[in-house]
Amino acid sequence: GAGAGGDRAPAQSASGDAGAARRAAAARSVAAVRETARPLDIAIVGMAAVFPGAPDLETFWANIVGGVDAVTEVPADRFDADLFYAPDAFVKDAGKMTPSKWGGFLPPIPFDALAYGIPPRSLRSIETGQLLALEVAARALRDAGYDVAQGQDRAGAAQGRARAGRSFDRSRTSVVFGAEAGADLSGAYGLRAGYRALVGDLPPELAEHLPELDEDSFPGILANVIAGRVANRLDFGGSNFTVDAACASSFAALDAACKELAAGNADMVLCGGVDTHNGLNDFLMFASVHALSPSGRCRSFDSTADGITLGEGVAVVVLKRLADAERDGDRVHAVVKAVAGSSDGRALGLTAPRRAGQVLAMERAYGRAGISPSEVGLVEAHATGTVVGDRTELATLTEVFTAHGAEPGSCGVGSVKSQIGHTKCAAGMAGLVKATRALAAGVRPPTLHVTRPNEAYDPATSPFAFDRTARPWA
Template sequence: MHSTIYWCVLRMGLFHLKREEYMSETYLVHDKKGQGDIAIIGMDSHFPDASNLHEFWENIMAKKDSLTDITTVSEIEYWSKEDFYDPDASAADKTYGHKAGFVPAIDFDPVEFKIPPAIVDSISTVQLFSLYVAKQAMQDAGLIGQKNQRVNRDRIGVILGGGGNGNTLFSLAGRQQTPYLRKIMIKSGLPEAVVDEVIDRVHDSCFEWNEDCLPGFLGNVACGRIASYFDLGGTSYMVDAACASSLAAIKAAIGELNSGSCDAVLTGGVNLENSAFSFVCFSKTPALSKSNLSRPFDRDSDGIMLGDGVGMLVLKRLEDAELDGDNIYAVIKSLEASSDGKAKSIFAPRYEGQVKALKRAYARAGLTPADIQLVEAHGTGTATGDNTELKSLRMVFDEHKVAAKSVAIGSIKSQIGHTRSAAGAASMIKATLALHHKVLPPTINVTQPGEMLSGDNGPFYVNSEPRPWLRPLNAAPRRAALSAFGFGGTNFHAILEEYEREPRGAYRLHGPVVTLLFSGENPEQLLAKCEVALARFGRASSAGQALREHLAHQDLNGLQPHQARLLFVATSGTQAAEIMASGSKTVEAKE
């Protein structure tokens, strides 16, 4: 099958590669493939009121509402309220929205990114912000800087979700309207000199066409600039799945890793489209909140609020991340998708389609909804969207008889608005940080939960305050699920799991100490429980395993302070068994 010379035909002629070069790391698709777990080894973000990952998490914990009035935004030029705002929803070419999630400006040094300063104005904010955040995410993952040799750069890919072209396209499009303006003014009888002066002023207010304009506004070039700057040779492209774009990109990235085509992928989403055009579009749909409030799952929620943002994650196969000693925030167990198929409207969400994505995700992960403690919902704030999502969640979770009020539900959109192409990335970063910090994060602006959440028997509750995320009683890992849905009926659902690295060597002078409590209504019941536990502890290799075994098998009554009690600490499974045996003898003697 393999000959000594591989001949390839190119437009410019012929060239040949020696067999050993063709089979090198650069060209070979690795045999490391399958459907294994994916590690999140690096992240960074730039969301409203948050220039980095730390500020984003701090704002979540502080329950900060990061939506602001357009008149207060001065860091980045958006649009003038006096030009486009009208509280009358029926006003032509106007928007009744005036608040959104606006991102802070960045201190972008074009020289650092090898971009000539003279052409920066021709490059869209989508590309500039993407470069900036990509660098922080790559640094967080240890793929640049001192540890940058851990992965062959030819095998690192860039796949982002995006759906807009940024700020430069609108300016260039405005410039293209001047011939029509000229005709209108001339037909209106304005003097030629006045017409020329007006056209000149329009041109002066717009970007000027040059050779850098076309690549400067193309969304896909954002991925190309990142790959070029970091000299990455893996797969590079942008995905558009509307408001599910970033989860679509992450799914594609997982595919690259599982196929063996890439060893690491920078992925996520970018959205910088809080333009007047976007506001008018969503006002005329009409999906924009008339109250200018983002309150998913609240009884009085009346629509979405727009938000800008960039969120990026660096992914690796879990086994590779462990071998490389990477910092692992969390593990992606599965990310599955579906389409709504045929429905009354291609724009209306369909719960049957969403259910397919959910069921596929749990089947792929080998889990059930009963294994989930947190759902970071798509939760846009529209009545139709939220109710459809809750209906699909209830159908799947109720099918598995998930305990009442056992799953926290929330939406990051309550704090930063709907970041559209970056929405899935924002949700995944929030859920990942929740697992990493072992905290159930709050959702805000829910005064009275909607009808589907206000009952007593449903599995979900709105988590309005940050709370410690206690490990499930069966000692299973903490797990979260998240969704993103897009116009056109595209649905995605992901399942994440906390990561707890097993120590590879001694890192303490002594083993960790754990506390074990046994309780019975009388000495006989206590002794019976001790006898059952003794056998388990004798097989445990560590105190941690002994504790997990104990928690996995005890019933809730074992935690009650009954009259007969045995409490002790241990540093190993063997020590736990020895103390248990000694304690049992003491109980017998006292009988």
Template sequence: MQNQNKRDPSIDIAIVGIGLLYPGAKDLMTFWRNILEGRDFITETPSTHWSMADYHEKNTRREDKIHCTRGAFIPEIDFDPVEFGLPPRLLQSTDVVQLLSLHVAKEAIRDTVSLSHEKINRDRISVILGSSGPTQLATHMGAKIQKPVWLNVMKQNGIPENKAEEICETIFQQYNAWDEDIFPGYLNNIVAGRIANRFDFRGMNCTVDAACGSSLGAIHMAIQELILRKSDLVLAGGADASNMPASFFSFERTHALSIAGDCRPFSADGDGTVLGEGIGMITLRRLEDAERDSDKIYAVIKGVGCSSDGRSNSIYGPSSRGQSIAIRNAYEAAGYSLKEVELIEAHGTGTQAGDRVEFQGLIKAYGMLDSCKLKSDALNSGKLESSESKPCELKADELESDALKPGELNSDKYKYETDGLKPDDRQCCALGSVKSQIGHTKSAAGVAGVIKSALALHHNIFPPMIKVSRPHPDMEIEMSPFYLNTVSRPWIHQIGDPRKAGVSSFGFGGSNFHVAMEEYMGNGVKPEKIENFPTQLLLFSAPDIEGLRCEVDGVLFRLDLEPYTRLAMQSIAHFDHSAPKRLAILAPDAANFKATAGKAMELISKNPDKSLSVPDRFHYGTGENVARDIAFIFPGQGSQYINMGSDVSMAFPEARKVWDRSVDCQCFQGKKLHRVVFPVPAFEDNDKAARMAELIETRWAQPAIGAMSASLLKLLTLLGITPNYA
């Protein structure tokens, strides 16, 4: 357990605001719901980016062609340059990553209470973002200066000089004109500088280039600014807004892109990554300051670990040794062991070599820390100490090899005190990667994982990772403390102890970063929960049928102006159960609501004085709403099934807390009830059958049904529903 008394709490950092633009998501609510629903945003490259006819060819031996045509792309947004003080003429001279980063920064700032209320001196607000590689505009303008090359080639091939000059000039005019705004318009550091300029932030501004680890590098630097008290708020994150052909060419030549055109992290059929675009930003403050100024707190960052791979066989090849050092450093700073962490958002690119090395790095870090504890002055000494008060240093022979051999995970060298435990009892830490849904967003990849993990901690949900047919057999994951979480599951945890998560991000050149995070359990402000219901309930009431039609039409009109979920909540708030005409509609999305509402009003209009119900779609009531007796009937043995009640527990915290209280209960052979009801996901049919067989046993079935019934009863009580009979 974490020893809070021996760690300086002033170095805790709160995430107090979030802004983002990722494939399939323009806002935080959509991003989280996409994750929970397991939606896939990897598609064919749109014509707005590049033409397959120009660059694609199945024969990948050609240096000027690529085979992978799929990626993940950010959605179009409305962008008003005047809103950000940019004359429209500057758009052609400014890279898209700078423009879109202004939009995302605005959203993060709007989400930060202390900024919205001007509680912070702008001299002490900094902007530090990860951004790597050439921007799209830089590549574009770099091509323009190749005119001498074009001209020489044409003359060498017999084209008369005057004709060659004419052709070259035509090509030259295809590119943007050089002007005084082009240079700052394509520089990476201006991504941060333009934000600081527009919003008048006068602290430090810069960008960090650690390749695909850039955004976590930026977060690490931001935290240092806050700990050293040089800044009072830092806008941090990463930006990568261009899946241009140069990126595809570059990644393909390192054999990183998927031949199948998909990203399947840690899966047996994973064959590479796909490239994504994205921008993610978080606002960071010292926790004590955030609590004082009533900022809403998504999660707390307890420590960041970083390392370099040192000497290796390849400058772009990953090293489990280097990665394990970064992970170890993160938990030294956090003040607790990796063994307490129940969720790891991995770098998880989907390449077999990268995923295997990353998994080995986690195994090494877990093994190193397993028998160690922190000294009281660990933050100052930078060392771990074993339970026998002897230094627990990294041994050269433990770090020499980057490849664990099959069977080595079960050796004494990496033993986990798991003798006698079944695989699903041993595995206690979920492993996932959002790249399976939005691709590898490069400079913005790490912060996407931080945002996902912060929301998982805040909502107490294990988010799923999609596209795993079965874990890669070389990992021998069933012998480890880790498992691949492929379905959304309630995060059941001991009451009073914060849930803990970690996020990894690694970059070419051996740049390794790991963030240790935990659930915020203080007395400060927490953000509202983002609804994750599979469907929405909309309620309408009026004195007559025409009034009811106006209520429905009003929501239909606003569907394109406001989020569907918000309209649903507003309809419930305005519902009058005593009104003569009452309509309830169930619909998962706006399109479904339009269709259902239209059909409902059509049928109701034919006989407005008769109640009508279509199961799972709508119910219409008319006349006096007469109260009737209510009876509660609870299920008996035989009704149990795996993950029963998971949707209720994920949607309603009070229902989940019933399960949290069960964690302290004495269970059979030390196994917890929630591990039987919400087990580690299984991939093989016999494993799935074994989990169900265990739940059917009377010793588990009866307490499981009892806990499930208590969970539902708690929810009904909170809703104010009391039975006349039970």
């Protein structure tokens, strides 16, 4: 007994010493990052979103808190998945067949074309992503309490909403979206032109299924018109542009939007991410690089993770300088303190994750924000559900947070991809909206499908904890 007691005492002492060391490291970290910080202090004053299983922001948040899995089999109106589904597509026919027939798909979203001055006939020539971006941008502006249009707000009136009464300087309002070109409509135009070039005249039965080019077609498929159409229909005079940084697109847009405000080029920016790339071609493309999950779920940070599940969605935030938002009496949902990024340099490959590059981005972000990782209570991670990617990300987070003295289990970590799939160009915005609502509600949201965490996770020493269900965020 004495021996056992003697064995335990040093362990308790060592544990106490380790805790004191961590607290000392955290204190030094806090002081160091605040000394050289240059926070952006950009306020999120309005938000709107549509994602799988959620036709609006409130439903999206309710689904997150309720732990709803919005991933389903491919709807029949998208494509006949059974014609292209093969469980062994990883082994053979990669790029011709798909090992997955599951994804996160948007429900029907009401769109009043006439309210936005768009002739209904033109809709057949415009990519869905452009129309959804316009609708969600208008919703976000209403959420911020501002007029959607000069004059009558027909879109709001048509849905029984009171018109927002506040005016603002539209000439100093910019629009930045994260997105990429090409989707089902542009592919159909390409098939029509390519068939004629390579084979000859289209068979009548094929021609009747393919759209014909008209005056709306060219702008209707351009990625830059996503932002341009919003600026045009909502009558904004600031800059408008679209950025493509693959899965980081909506965060690249956020970075650009914050810089617009910080530089004084605009007083308000509508910043969004849009991705409606969830058709047959997208499934086959991801299958060709062996990225799709045969089990049909993004098992973020789980040891059984086997790939990504494709999702789609649109989200928009309305941004202003914090000082301006407070002066104007805006409701501030959250504050963006910093945005930072990095490249991996000469890594193993174009898509291979590299821990050193991720550490660099995080250190830059927290340094600019003036916030030590030891103070952070929630991390909304990328965590696509690939074993190597999740392991690298978790190892990166652990390295950075531990170095700054974060206590074991002090920070929640998770990913919304476990509920809606990987929404690609809109993924960052989906996570931003989720984290913003979690902060405002005081709730640590759950992450689904974590049964046995990734091998990079050590529960005894890791600064992180996985929440399987929603819990209070004290």
